[in-house]
Amino acid sequence: MGKVMEAFCLKNKEKSINNNMAVSGGSSKIRGEVVLMKKNVMDFTDIRASFTDRIFELLGKGVSMQLISKNQPEPAENGLIKRGRLGKVAYLEKWVSTITSTTAGETTFTISMDWENSMGVPEALLVKNHHHSQFYLKTITLENIPEHGRLHFVCNSWVYPARYYKYNRIFFPNKAYLPSQTPELLLPYREEELKNLRGSGSRKLKEWDRVYDYATYNDLGSPDDGPENARPVLGGSQYPYPRRGKTGRKPTKTDPDSESRLALLNLNIYVPRDERFSHVKFSDFIAYFLKSLAQVLLPELRSLCDKTINEFDTFEDVFNLYDGCIELPNGPTLKKIRDCIPWELFKELVRSDGERFLKFPLPDVINKDRSAWRTDEEFAREMLAGVSPVNIARLQEFPPTSKLDPDVYGNQNSSIREEHIEKNMDDLTVEQAMQWNRLFILDHHDALMPYLRRINSTNTKTYATRTLLFLKEDGTLKPLAIELSLPHPQGDHHGADGKVFTPAPKGSKRIEDSVWQLAKAYVAVNDSGYHQLISHWLNTHAVIEPFVIATNRQLSVLHPIHKLLQPHFRDTMNINALARHILINAGGVLERTVFPAKFSMEMSSAIYKNWVFTEQALPADLLKRGMAVPDPNGLQGLRLVIEDYPFAVDGLEIWSAIETWVTEYCSCYYKTDDKVHSDTELQSWWTELRNEGHGDKKEEPWWPEMQTRDELIQSCTIIIWVASALHAAVNFGQYPYAGFLPNRPTVSRRFMPEAGTDEYAELESNPDLAFLKTITSQFNTLLGISLIEILSRHSTDEVYLGQTDNPEWISDDKPRAAFKKFGETLMEIEKRIDKRNKDEKYKNRVGPVKVPYTLLYPSTSDTKREGGLTGRGIPNSVSI
Structure with a gap:
């Protein structure tokens, strides 16, 4: 030596x-x-x-x-x-x-x-x-x-x-x-690198493999553990779905079409190594994952629930989750927990005082006022500025109609009539209010009704809901009526069995107000499940993954579009793989905490049938929902029908900035349309994306042809918008609003009580207890809050929109100058958002709960690059 x-x-x-x-x-x-x-x-x-x-x-x-x-x-x-x-x-x-x-x-x-x-x-x-x-x-x-x-x-x-x-x-x-511009002697290296990334064969992929390939969602169930753990394969004609990254694991013994799964605690799920979390992010994630997982795995935690097993007895019990009054048990139970889990997790559970257990951060929605969330104004405002601001639509026909097949489902049209709502419409008729764009609807009826009979055969007891709202003169919304519908008891073909509830008038009996509060809770249950499964998971996480795969398979790292899009794909495959492993799988956290339960992913497949790529553009989405009308003098050629619609107002500015940046960038490399349709890698990318990544939608006529520069610009803008701003808008507000579960319950366990029953008497005598018995149980509340606390946290190494982790990401001067301009534009937008939030005329931006709308703050300054529950900032990618 x-x-x-x-x-x-x-x-x-x-x-x-x-x-x-x-x-x-x-x-x-x-x-x-x-x-x-x-x-x-x-x-x-x-x-x-x-x-x-x-x-x-x-x-x-x-x-x-x-x-x-x-x-x-x-x-x-x-x-x-x-x-x-x-x-x-x-x-x-x-x-x-x-x-x-x-x-x-x-x-x-x-x-x-x-x-x-x-x-x-x-x-x-x-x-x-x-x-x-x-x-x-x-x-x-x-x-x-x-x-x-x-x-x-x-x-x-x-x-x-x-x-x-x-x-x-x-x-x-x-x-x-x-x-076509690559030096001739470099072309073989460029082409071979792409070939290596595509891989070959069907073997199980190892951690050092760099293979990007497609697979169906055939890894959600565990059929070898019994039929109750089997789940349908998503992807194909019966259950269309975007494709996910391939792992090559062997099939299950019971079902050759299903892929075997790893042990629950094994987080080493294959994704290409460069797609995995950084060591900083993985450390952040694992600490909070273990905290959440402990609540699933350790039966001892159930014994911590207080005098009524698995129930909250009062709202004070719920507030105690944040005030820190659920105590860690002493003696043998404490030792057993300590012996079962890693030391780092044990320290996290005990927290700094060494006594208290599961003290959650105080959600913003109850930070300033612990009862404002109950108001009708806040209930409606969160449809415009909460965690789920993408589903409200302008009412364009009355009564609301259904698109479900009447031969299968009978008459599913709404039973809401003029006499239900006109008394609260400031002396306007329905016809006048619709003509003046004053009526709106949150409609979850058609999405849920086909699954409702099966869902309600489980412990869930819920409805398909429609909610009508009226735009007041001060720019705020007030709910007019809520329709709660069930499948007809004599069969689906008999249509819907619906009941209409309206706000309790002033001076009414206490029971009427309690019934109305419960009706709003059923709407929140629908909206929470739809938000988590569709607005969040399907429309950002799942639909973006094929773009990640196709980009790495068909666009060289030398390709300008690869360089443009790559920052917006960071960590997406990794977080999606973890989601399939512990969240959306059979018996996973999501099935335990949202009302569709075991039918959750199957239901999201049914809704994917209506997914249209071009409608993911914010302007197109607003027009489709009737929340904007064409106006050549407006931003993006639109005028919002609700001037104070915070998600849309801020979002249109962000969209416009992204579109300008993409236009300037693409113009550096594509001077003419000919450059687009003659780009062999670009054409292979788009063809594979349609035929493989979103292969169940390949015959749809709405796909851009990718023959012009405008089509390229629009497509890239949509991809970046979905991966960054849209995901931020529907993700990082989860804990601020839903961390207090009564505000956004995810499950209902009892139907609306009927007069003359014991449940009705309980609602009349103790409405808070009846409310808490109806919504999510105590144990699932702990689990659900733990989940959304993880999902709502920014990583400490996050890179935000308009930022880069390497200022030399590209050598060309013009794109770098355009990117710098993009960052500066976002900083100006942030200042305007801050100014709007402080302007008292915009009542929807803060609301009764005193929570300013900050989910679309770009947070472009390095001094604002902070982790945790900030409730602000647009990460570049779907990274959590």
Whole structure:
């Protein structure tokens, strides 16, 4: 070992002497800096891996790099020019002697590379890892390249030992090339890299594989554990669905069409390694995941529920979740919990005072006023500025009609009539109110009715709801009527069995107000489930994943559209894989906490049948819902029918900024429409996206043809909008509004009580207790709050819209200038949002609960890059 160390030191001494010196024979010495992160586990350096890699270094098995020329070819058989010539092998310097952080972090190494000047300019780099362990290669910066100057590589990739690959790892600098403009000698490297990412075969994929491929949602059920744990495969003609990332796991024994699942505590679900959470984000996520999981796995936690098992007895019991009065038990139970879970989780449960258990943060909706959430004004306002502001629509026909097949479901049209609502419409008739755009509807009837009979065969007891609202002169909404409908007891073909409830007039009996409060709760149950399954999961998480896969399979990292979209795909495949594992799977957290239960994902498949890509554009969505009308003088050519509609007002400004940025960016590379339809990679990307990623919708006529620059701009704008702003609007307000579950209950367990029953008498004598017995149980409340606390938290390493984690993400000046302008525009929008929130004339922006609408704050300043329950900020991607 002493001789090896002596040889090693001599080698480094020679390198030091030659540092920055020209090499004879028409060669140059290119110096570079390499930023990487060594293999780590959670927050701690993997000591064993580090020691082993140092031994490998001493034995001459280091990290090698070779530059690739774009001007001079490799010698080829038969004289054919195939690919750029490789430069001399060089190794990272001082791996052994460089001191790295005791926690996971970046380390900078130097490298010195000999380059023959006759080979021209290098524009690719071959990297080989001869170590025992993988590392994360972040950037490579080379200086003083002859006839070029500086060259920067944005790598952001895990490099495993070379023995794991059947191909070479190639990296390209931050230059963008259309396929037709790529230097000829680089084309083979570009094409082979895409081929490697597509993979081949059906084997189980390993963590070092870099394969992006498609699969159906056939991994949600566990049929080997019994028929009650089986779930239908989503994807195909019967249950259409977007595709998800392939893992290649073997099928189950019971059902060959279903993929086997990993053990619940095994979070090592395959996604391409570069798509996995950073160590910082994974550390954040795992702490809160374990906290939530403990509530599912440990029966001891059920015993913590107070005097009435699994029920809240008073609202004070609910408030105690935040005031910290559910105490951790002492004695054997405490020891058993301590022995069952990791120490870090135990500390999280005990919290800092060492006594209290499950003290949740106080949700914004009850922070200033603990009863304002009950008001009709707040109930309606949250349809415009809450966590689910994307479902309200202008009423365009009265009575509301159904689109369900009458041959199957009979008459499903609404039973709401003029006499139910005109008494509260400021002396307007229904016809006048509709003509003046004063009537609105939150309609969950058609989405739920086909599943309601099966849903209500479980412990759930709920309705399909329609809610009519009236726009008052002050710009706020007030509810007029709520229709609660059930399938007809004599069969579906007999139509709906509906009842209409209206607000209790002033001076009415207490019981009438209690009935109205319950009616609003059933609406909230519908809206909470629809929001979580459709507005949130399906319309952001699920529909974006095929774009992630297709982009990596068909668009080279050199492609300008890859560079444009890639930041908006960060962590999406990883969070979706975790969702399939613990949230949307059979018996998962979502099935336990939302009313459709085991039918949740099947129901989302039925609603996906109506998904239209072009309608995901905010202007198109607002027009479809009747929340805006064409106006050539308005922003995006629209005029909102509710001037104070915070989601739409802020959203249109964000949409416009994204569209302007995308237009300026795409115009740098596509001067004409011809450049779009002649771009081979772009056409393959769009074809695969339609035929594979969203293959169940491939025959739809609404897909853009992708033949013009306008179609490209509109499509990319939609993708970025959905992945960033739309997801932020429907996700990060979950805890502020739904963290107090009575405001947005997710399950109802009893039907509306009928006069003369014991339940009605209880509602009359103790309305709070009757309300709490109707909505989500105590245990599921704890579970549901834990879930949305995780989902509502920003990671501490989040990158927000208008920000980048590398200012040298692209070398071209014009796109960088346009991106800087985009960030500045978002900062101005944020100032305008803040100003609107402080303007008292906009009553919907704060409301009775005194919660300003901040979900579409871009948070573009680095000083605002904070983690936690901020209730503000638009991350670049669907990352949680």
